[in-house]
Amino acid sequence: MIAAPEIPTDFNLLQESETHFSSDTDFEDIEGKNQKQGKGKTCKKGKKGPGEKGKGGNGGGKPPSGPNRMNGHHQQNGVENMMLFEVVKMGKSAMQSVVDDWIESYKHDRDIALLDLINFFIQCSGCKGVVTAEMFRHMQNSEIIRKMTEEFDEDSGDYPLTMAGPQWKKFKSSFCEFIGVLVRQCQYSIIYDEYMMDTVISLLTGLSDSQVRAFRHTSTLAAMKLMTALVNVALNLSINMDNTQRQYEAERNKMIGKRANERLELLLQKRKELQENQDEIENMMNAIFKGVFVHRYRDAIAEIRAICIEEIGIWMKMYSDAFLNDSYLKYVGWTMHDKQGEVRLKCLTALQGLYYNKELNSKLELFTSRFKDRIVSMTLDKEYDVAVQAIKLLTLVLQSSEEVLTAEDCENVYHLVYSAHRPVAVAAGEFLYKKLFSRRDPEEDGMMKRRGRQGPNANLVKTLVFFFLESELHEHAAYLVDSMWDCATELLKDWECMNSLLLEEPLSGEEALTDRQESALIEIMLCTIRQAAECHPPVGRGTGKRVLTAKEKKTQLDDRTKITELFAVALPQLLAKYSVDAEKVTNLLQLPQYFDLEIYTTGRLEKHLDALLRQIRNIVEKHTDTDVLEACSKTYHALCNEEFTIFNRVDISRSQLIDELADKFNRLLEDFLQEGEEPDEDDAYQVLSTLKRITAFHNAHDLSKWDLFACNYKLLKTGIENGDMPEQIVIHALQCTHYVILWQLAKITESSSTKEDLLRLKKQMRVFCQICQHYLTNVNTTVKEQAFTILCDILMIFSHQIMSGGRDMLEPLVYTPDSSLQSELLSFILDHVFIEQDDDNNSADGQQEDEASKIEALHKRRNLLAAFCKLIVYTVVEMNTAADIFKQYMKLFNEMIQENGYNFDRSSSTFSGIKELARRFALTFGLDQLKTREAIAMLHKDGIEFAFKEPNPQGESHPPLNLAFLDILSEFSSKLLRQDKRTVYVYLEKFMTFQMSLRREDVWLPLMSYRNSLLAGGDDDTMSVISGISSRGSTVRSKKSKPSTGKRKVVEGMQLALTEESSSSDSMWLSREQTLHTPVMMQTPQLTSTIMREPKRLRPEDSFMSVYPMQTEHHQTPLDYNTQVTWMLAQRQQEEARQQQERAAMSYVKLRTNLQHAIRRGTSLMEDDEEPIVEDVMMSSEGRIEDLNEGMDFDTMDIDLPPSKNRRERTELKPDFFDPASIMDESVLGVSMF
DSSP, X not given: OOOOTTSOGGGTOOOOSOOSSOOOOTTTGGGTTTOOSOOOOTTSSXXXXXXXXXXXXXXXXXXXXXXTEETTEEEETTEEOOOHHHHHHHOOSOHHHHHHHHHHHHHHOHHHHHHHHHHHHHHHTTOOOOOOHHHHHHOOHHHHHHHHHHTSOTTOOOOTTTOOSHHHHTHHHHHHHXXXXXXXXXXXXXXXXXXXXXXXXXXXXHHHTOSSHHHHHHHHHHHHHHHHHXXXXXXXXXXXXXXXXXXXXXXXXXXXXXOOHHXXXXXXXXXXXXXXXXXXXXXXXHHHIIIIIHHHTTOSSHHHHHHXXXXXXXXXXXXXXXXXXXXXXXXXXXXXXXXXXXXXXXXXXXXXXXXXXXXXGGGGHHHHHHHHHHHHXXXXXXXXXXXXXXXXXXXXXXXXXXXXXXXXHHHHHHGGGGOSSHHHHHHHHHHHHHHHTSOOOGGGGGGTTOOGGGSTHHHHHHHHHHHHHHHTOTTOXXXXXXHHTTTOHHHHTOHHHHHHHHHSOOOTTOOOOOHHHHHHHHHHHHHHHHHHHHOSOOTTTOSSOOOOOHHHHHHHHHHHHHHHHHHHHHHHHHHHHTTTOHHHHHHHTTGGGGSOTHHHHHTTOHHHHHHHHHHHXXXXXXXXXXXXXXXXXXXXXXXXXXXXXXHHHHHHHHHHHHHHHHHHHHHHHHHHTOTXXXXXXXXXXXXXXXXXXXXXXXXXXXXXXXXXXXXXXXXXXXXXXXSXXXXXXXXXXXXXXXXXHHHXXXXXXXXXXXXXXXXXXXXXXXXXXXXXXXXXXXXXXXHHHHHHHHHHHHHHHTSGGGGTTTOGGGGGGOOOOOHHHHHHHHHHHHHHTSOOOOOOOOOSTTHHHHHHHHHHHHHHHHHHHHHHHHHHHTTSSOTTHHHHHHHHHHHHHHHHHHHHOSSOOTTSHHHHHHHHHHHHHHHTTOSOTTTTHHHHHHHHHHHHHHHTSSOOTTOTTSOOTTTTHHHHHGGGGGGSOHHHHHHHHHHHHHTOOHHHHHOOSGGGHHHHHHHHHHHTTSSOHHHHHHHHHHHHTSSSOOOOOOOOOSSHHHHHTTOOBOOOOOSSTTOOSOOTTSBOOOOOOOOOOOOOTTOOSOOOOOOGGGOSOOOOOOOOOSOOOOOOTTOOOOHHHHHHHHHHHHHHHHHHHHHHHHHHHHHHHHHHHHHOOOOSSOOOOOOOOOOOOTTSOTTTSTTOSSOOOOOOOOOOOOTTOOTTOOOOOOOGGGTBOGGGTTOOOO
């Protein structure tokens, strides 16, 4: 191969001393230096005959005239230069220099140069075979391809386009660049010589029809890039023809005396040559399109389909006059139904390039009307990337013509602003902004300089409020704001306008905001302020806080300053106006959290701070709603920052408020608890409202100096003695006492404390636990739930974990619940969590509300269960309580069986609910598998016994009645240690028969999924080898895994045993006396036609066949739930049995290998000879694509190529008809032509 003069010498590329031919550029052809010797129909024959090949260049039989050439490569000092493939692979050379050297070589001897180019394409496909000069002269393309298929590297799973690593990272771009530069540099002469392009197109067409994926993928990419380069050439020719025609018309229209006849003749001759060139280019493009594109755009491989769609989009955009018509657009429209998201994504990006240019809208009208519904539906695509691009495409369609999209189409996009996936939501937000907010009325032009209510954003803010209310998702304003933040920042940060709409009176003729609209505006305003101050999306939209750039930090500081300066003055006025509205006040009170408190001092705004504190105090006195009171408490907490000078002012106000509340509470409580008097409702309300306020403030503030424990204890104790205490008073008293204990613990932990402080806290904590235990038996369910939740938190906090982190001084505070308390906690769970929901049928009006209450009740039950399970996980309560909880899943399963029968739907909501409960229960076991090892093992043991407990009365060919329970049990498999998975797996196989292991029907799916869950991540060879073999046939090539070494896995897999002893507490699950030979034989894996050769013989331990069945019992007497699993002893016994098992293992391996050969002979999927990796692809035979070629605008001729055959020319391989169902959704089948 000719070396590029500019390539560095460290690539071992040698340069010629001089060049005899300049590169083929546009400057040559002006003088007619490179005149074509003849024209004819291009692509008529894939190759010229042997006699014709010697006519070009310097003659096929003569040595090249250029210096230092041998076998098509430079020779200097006996060292051969790099191949063209190596130069392109390294990607460090100027591609134009590489192409110019190849053109020079072509001018010396076109046969040798073409041979280099052919081998370049073969090597780029990953084939190590080489096309020799003899093969090139005497063999047709089909024969060459068949020969290369035979020489394909059989051990290669990857090829350059799919390989990973830095050296292959830029190969694809270099490969595509080479093809583009090659056509560009040859566009004025060589591509018209009826030889080079004919040969290349013929070769690529043949390779694209190969069953070898590497050939097909690489050649399709090359052919599509070649087509793109030719389209560019055709476009230039069209422009030149138009220019020539104009020059000709201008010259002809001159007066006869001034007309230059010679120039007219030259222009006519030039136009004729350009027309001939354009005809040839058109024939080449048609040959590629019909020979490659119409076959490969529906290839079995998604990457190949994506290449075709991407390139046709480029053609339509680049040369719209020729390609932007319905005959080509239909391929993009059909492929939008492709099953692979990658291909659908390419369709959308291709269309975006077309719709972006408004000049092309008229040519897209028919396509838009035909496929608009499909594009709209793709906004809900399961692939988020596809959905994003679909929304962006609809935005471009909207900008091009607003009449195209109906109101229903727009509404389908609007609701996506609330999507949890941020890119989808942002794209939908941009669509919403373009549709509703980007247009301005002409009269608004004069309002641009106005601000506030009279500014241009006032109507837009109202529109945003109306949209938010109509969407009926009032709890998700933060998501709406985040969706529009990037495109409507100016609007969303116009807080002056929002404040003006809330405080100022409406103008004459302007309709005032309703109460509902004002609430929505306040919520939106709060969300915009939060977004500006925190600079990160709401919960669920982002992966976490990202590091802000310097520009973003400056913007954040500026926004906080602007917010503080505006709302420090406006907030007291807003609170005064809406002081009686709980919803509005709750949102407004959150604003000070985002203030820059220093501005109160620097801006001399202390009087406004005093006004704010007065309004907060008034709100506390007016409201008893928990949300409002907690908002007031948080506001005080935000303002009470010791770093700022306003701290003393705020602290005094807070202390005065708490003093008044504490004095009032003590006074009311004394009257309320007087003996002999029955409290009236008014007294109870006063006590409750004051207690609510104190509890809300105690949540965020340390109120220890007010000694609230004594009064709350007196209140709770009286409630226990009399039993007539109002439930809300008890609930808030429990919560307030809980806060008292937690604040005292925090104070002791953070600072040095005396022994008296520890003893006082210990006494208060234990007394409080006894009170909570008493309230577990209260008649009111809400009180019991509150007592249970607080009790679980107290036990968790004051468990042995409290001493972690070097806090040994807190050891006196450790509290371990006694058996009676544990029993009561467990009884509460069994009585209040594992219960049936009320399924009473309500009226139609209350149906939706009833569903919401059911969801809320389910959520509450899950939280209660999680609180108790944390005590199990951290060994605060006995581990055997987990077994009692797991029994409830069996109970629920039995109830479902009784209700629905054994042939129930495993996708039903009832079964899914049980699985979801099991999944959440499994999560509570935490990450420390050693702590929960025995409990998890017993859980699996009992579950297996339950699943096989009831045999099917119809016989062993039908699954046991409870087999579906294994589906639930699989949720706990991830909590097993690796070695325990193998133990449980063997225990499972003890209950299985040989026939069960061969079953693959749907009713046996629970057994298969449970077995797979036990094998996942374990040491079992069975699955690893099966997946290894199966992966060889997958369309995604994976690197071959290294074979496992040693015999340990096969031997260890036979060493696990089970015991039937259950009479003694020391009985073990594993015993060497009962060695179990696994009665499982895995089914022969289904191989695709990619596996056309026999795989390398597996090592005995790597075979995918398991142990032959032995006579074993399938049922045992169930062990008691209290049976303990002695794992370490069991492992030692396995080691003692190892030597004895090895002999049996060797015999088993030999037998298993023989069976494998028998299976291979019987399945007819393998052959004795070895063949390359090939695949069945969706190749269309000649004459099978008439339906796709209807409506083509221009008449082209077909390339006369020999049909592609497998190298074995199997008679059993029939023509590959197009089956759209294999790659497209059913909705596209039957789509008619335009």
